[in-house]
Amino acid sequence: VMKTVQRHIVMGDFTPQFIHKLQDFYQKKVFLACEMKYLKNSPCVRLWNDVLLVSVLKGQNVLGYRMDKGKKDVLFEPISVVQLRSELLQHQHRYRELCRYLRVVQSNDSTLFQQLRDLVPFFFCLLGNFSSAIMNLFPPANAPASRFSPQLFLVFLRIFQTATAPKLMVTHMEQLCSSSATWEPIEAAEPMKCVDLVKFALRAQRFSSSVLSDSQCWTSLLQIVNSPALPAPSPQFLHDAQDVVKSLLCEKVSNMPIPRTFLEVYPDQALLLLVTGALGAQILDASLSPALPVLSTFKGNLWALQWLFESLAQSKEHFESIRQQITLEAANTTESSLAAGWIQSSQQQSLPEAT
Template identity: 30%
Template sequence: MESQCYPGGCQVVPIWKLVTMWPSEKEEEETVILISDDDDGEVQCPDDGGDEVQCPDDDDDDDESTQGSSVVFVEPQEKSPLEEPRSEEMVDEEGDLVVTYCKQANVMPHARHDCTTHPFERTESDICSPLGKNADICDQCYCYICDKLAAECQLWTVPSLCHCNAHNKSNFWKAQRSFALAGVLATFNLELLELDAELRHGGDLLEKFIKDLSVAYNKYLGGERMCPPGHECCCEPKLPPGQCDVCSSQKMEVVYKYSDVFELVTRFLNQAEQESPKAAAIMLLGAAKQIALHKDPAMLRNYQNVGHTDSLRIAVPFLFQRITVRLQRMLVLCDFPKILNQKFIEFFQSISLPCHCYAFSNSLNVLPWDHVLLTTVLKGQNITGQRRQKGRKMYLWEAFPVVEARVEKLLGKKKYKEVVRYLRAVKCNENQRLRDLRDLIPFYLCKTGHFLDAAHSLLFPVNSLACCSACRITPCQFSVYLKIFRTGCVPSGNDVLETGSWVTAGSPLRISVLIKQALKLLYNSEVLYRNAKCWSSFIMILASSCSLEKRGNVVPLSLEEPPLDFQENVLTATGNFLEDLKSGVNVSLPSSIFSGQLHQEASLILAVQAVQQMLCYDLPHLASFLEIILAFGKNFWALRLLLDQLSCAEHILCGTANLLLRDLSQEKATVLTVWQNLGPQYVGEFLCLFLTCRHKRMQSVGLFSLRLVIDNLHLCPWVKQLCTFFQESGLRRLPFGTTVYHEVSKFVSAFEKL
């Protein structure tokens, strides 16, 4: 074997590879070398009486030996008069010899300590002056530290540096070489082979930042001389503080403002967030180490700075909070190599934190994804997040940024079951923010198709110390959950309220289970119970199909009015059911009614009775009633049943009518748009329902709606069809008050003449 030296290290090359570098047969000064197949480590000359040249022994540990050298020469023998002509091929009788022609190889680039031309003396860390002839070089000598030609090294013989004494057998010089090649990255204990373009880029930016930060920090340490409060320079012209001789004679205060340093660090952190993950990690960790070294000279003078950016003791923890939160997320979200991940954590732990930053000591103790406790929780093998290790109880406890990042990572991979298991088991220092994440557990269960579990999780808390999610869901979320339970479809994204396509996740809940769970949610939350949107969603879902339109909207149904005796039976059977459910009793709907052919109609009748009970108790708290009216769609028989139920209490009926009139007057444009979409048949039945009501206050709702049409004829192109509907329905012949009769007759007559 023969070795060659290149900049930065040595490479051992088999001797057969050097054939391509040797001269052709026409050149002179060649020597014949016979290489034996035997493993005796000997190289023999072709003549029988030639001397033997021993190859270097790999086990030789002598510093002066050739082991570890970047160049090993086999000296050619002098030509013997007995040497056979080279044109003749030499072959051993047994056929185990090969004839090769060579001459002394050209000197390749090599480290100075491996030079064969000039001797080299080794010591561990002599930097005072060149040792022996270490300063002498040949044309191919390279500096071991700078990794460039020794002739170009500016520190070759500089006292206290002396790169000429560097060699690869000294830990001191190895560290110097690592720092020279890695720069500031050497402080991260990174191997040279681990440094890629991202890390080097981050190191370059960090080095520039350290220089700029040093200037700003030194300026901060100098402080600003200011006059005491209430004293100003009265000299003419006025001079800046500290430059006026008169003012200087007074006792002036020195103020230390950290704001310039704070702004510089903030700009650097902003830049780091735009870089690649590895570069950003280097920049953030380096910035943390630098600001941890900053001292507050104001404390020595018992001076209290004002403002969080002016005071070092306030600004530095603020910056540390930002740095650690960002690093915590990166350690979870970024797929750093395991060894690099560990070195980042070790670097942060090596930072000597000031007393005002002790709270961040364990900030980066982030569990790796393959930690045994974390993996057992994610796989469902540990549902409590607790385990015993050597008699000690361990908990799955993580900082909230880590929890948030883990959830984000798992959601990105669509691992909804793992998200649910993790959120139920993990503990955190910010309980309220963790609770907000846990409130989405029902939605993640819906994404997996477990709709009944999702409905139960809305009503039951994760632990005994928290309340259930039903107390905090919004009316919009309530509507989405009802839509999911009814259709078995979920939004394609990871947000409950995300607009977009819906996909099938499982089989929808049975209508009886859906009604029970929806009413439990309404009775459990006062906010939902008194919200008109929640009741309109409940009615709309029960009056819709279990399939969705292409746009993700429910498909409304027009149900035939069931027999009156059936309606009475449902009202009787569901009256006690609603009362028991409201009081917390676990009851079930009559299967004979809600499993039969008219189960859809029975569900709508139950909704009518639930709304009637709500109006009797919470009408003053209701913000709108028009939304509930529109939710019935074209099922006017159910709406008529509701009005009949309200007529039992006149004050409730009048209050409902007044609320509806207020809605119509405030939402004229919305009403006209809805009527335009639903058509003249719907408008005609809507007007007939209220105009023919026996209660005069409800008739006023119909009259107001009729005037709304007359006042906006340009927005009602279906007026003629509406007149035709009035004529066919015989509305003009109904004796329900002279006012209604005259208004309808006037409206119809006006358009009969057209």
Template identity: 30%
Template sequence: MGNSEEESVIVISDDEAESPLGNSVLLVEPLQNPIQEEKKTEEVVDEECELVVTFCKQGKVMPHARYDCMTHTFERAECETCSPLENNANICDQCYCYICDKLASECQDWTAPSLCHCNAHNKSTFWKDQRGLALAGVLVMFNLELTDIDADLRLGGSLLIKFVHELSVEYNKYLAGERMSPNSSECFCHPKRGPGQCNICRQCHIEVIYRYSGVFEFVTTFLNQAEKENPKAAAIMLLGAAKEITLHKDPAQNLQNLGHPASLRLAVPHLMERITTQLQRMLVLCDFPKVLYEKFISFFQALILPCHCYAFSNSLNVVPWDHGLLTTVLKGQNITGQRTQKGKKVFLWEVLPVIQARVEKMENQRHYKEIVRYLKAVKCNDTHGLRKLRDKIPFYLCKSGDFVSAVCSLLLPFNNLACCTACRITPFQFEIYLKMFRTGSVPSGNSFHDTGEWTSVGSPLKNSVLIKHALRLLYCNLSLYRNPKCWSSLIMVLGSSTTLQKSGHLNAVSLKEPPHDFQQMVLSISLALLNELKTKINVSLLPEVFSAPLQLEACLILTVQAVQQMLLSDLQYLSSFLEITLAFGNNFWALRLLLNGLCCEEHILHGAINLLLRDLNFQKMTMFNLWKKLGPQYVGELLCLYLTCRHKKMQSIGILIIHIITQNLYMCPWAKHLWSFLNTGLRRLPLGTTTDHEVAKFMAILEKM
């Protein structure tokens, strides 16, 4: 810019390195013969600077840093903050403060002693650092570039600054302590003086108690707030809080057993555990830019931890998703989770919160095969927590459509030192697995308890494979074996179709009663098969029986025999027998087979009947509403089943059912239909004197309806 305003021209330089005045303007010497307005199209060429001017007019001063001002000269120095140098305090209307990044006229520290922003320029390392500190604020301690800082990081920084100021107040209160008088009034220093403290050492008996509770509660509130913010802001807040609390010191000279959270040595590790766990999850779940990811870890690693926090030294050494060993494991190229690097074995070893976060992210992405590979390969100090995650491997295999591998992984131990997953599954999980194996469908969510729709993902298991592994599951888990819910689930699954409702409910089917010879053949071989399933790993079912057209009926007969064996050995542990009988649905022939088998053992029969009578008495209205829903055909066949049983004790169940229906007959819309069914089914059968009398009275009541 020339001295005369009429001759000034502003040209922005593209080459900052060659500009001696900075990066805001370039000085152009005025031409000896100024171009007139009428000759503005003529070209003027300066051969020395190779600049061609085709147009020239009065220049307009643009906003610029103070050190680039053409109106006032600027004196440079590396670090001068005491007072303005030369004319550095002088400004024009467009001069900006290099530190504050606003008009120099608005800078409050332009000429302030020990600050002197008027001396700032871009060729000084000191002033560059001051500019970064001013623009980045507290974020400068994270070694972030200005280009890295966005609105989320600035929010985290502003909240952190406020927290640091308020925390210092609480920490100062902690350092002041509480002055407590001793409980005893006796002077132990001078016992000869008798009761009462002596004036000489009274002050020595006053104890100062340092309670960290106030600081702990304040930091906890801040952490609660951080976990509600977006990931970048939360990370800044958590890391900043970690730095502050690790600087706190315990001023007590002697150990004070105040407990958590009053004791600093107990409270700080507790807070650090929470902070590091949350940060570990965020490093896995949040897609931080790589530069930001690395700077967060570097910041934590640079913290000087006190002795009571040494355990957290490497807690943020979380490998990124693109780590070589992790990548090969997820792709199935490395099934062991270890490799040799520079002659040493390196293992895929991660803490439990990181493992949980990785599984959670892959669940959301529906990468179920990758989850299985990862859980099989990764190692962890928390073996119990890792085992709980590995227990879901069969579920993830089902979600991927590999039901054969899923049922095998349930029964096979993960390694020689651990028992199989089947030993720990619950009755509810057992039911879900059976439904998945039978139908080839899975819950839409990532939990056994998901109530959403079910979707088909593959071919269901063959019936022979299903019954074999289902019984083995029951035999290897005593809590499942003695639970009537598990047996009823197996019976219902076998009495249902391979198609499942979207809600996850089974579609019950009525299996035609197989020939008597077929039933006897299956019963004759069932005892040996059940014993093999209890004692052997590899058991094959006869294909001519369990792969024939009547394979589902054969599986149901084998289950009936297994239920009978369970009742013979563990009836005293059974909480209900009614649930098992209801599971047969319309397959009354299979229920009759079970009841006839119980008649061979008198004490077992009496025990089972007593359980039935007890449950029916306790659940009268529940059962009546169920029968009303199922209709007269079902109720009629149920009555015929019990009333025609050759054992008189069994007939008492049918009589109780009659009494329940009679007491609520006014709510029965299908009483006439039931009379028609019973009139055909029971009239010609010898029921016995007592039973015949009860049936006749019931029929008379129905006939009047």
């Protein structure tokens, strides 16, 4: 009953005058048993014109409290009310105000509240503000990206790549992965540049081990940097790239700065080699299965695949392991794919270096 009353109050179904009378009656005339005392303040929901709430929604108050006649008024609301406000603001497409509210309000259910707060980057996406979305995915502490599943990573990668988003009413991140959702263009948003997509993906891998080890995540990222087919860079660039990529991947900073000099001559090839180097590091550190779909993305850039195998050949044990895995996957596939043949062909070129 109390949740129903809260819903009517938040959704604006009652007039302010009626709400005040209801709250006054409940506080003064209703007596609850000891075990139900926690319900005492249930109808005492802030109205939308509450001074503190309005200042937070307008961005005038980022602290979540104000001093009122010497007393500290804190924006603390039960999770049921926070969820209702989130629902209404989403319905009204007031995403900027929703982000301000969720970042400031305090609540009583840490688990459900965290699930709502994790959605702040998505709401920034709906505003077309991808830079703020990235900042809120990777804050210094308690990053939402650390709770990425592979499916959720792919959702954000698609949002950033296409400037479209699923049309959904959400209360937690995994709902974004709904296969039945309709994707629509985001007003005033432009797709991210390839370099920024790569930075996002590599940062996400650092925050989420499940993303790092997922074959489909690698495939989707490599499809971005492997398309279209690129001319091979100079042998000197390929040689120098080994050290540059290794140095970048060893950087401990989370924002993955890419030197401008590395992107000057062969910008597209440099990004492909950076992602390829990250893939090689993952293969050397742990298994990647299935591997064939990932390596098949190189079908238009066999020179990059050759570069990958040359880096893997530095470890004979790992090189032999991935060679056997590719051979096994190619033998078990129902399709005698041309990609598998290309991969095995390039693999044979690198094989002598492993011995």
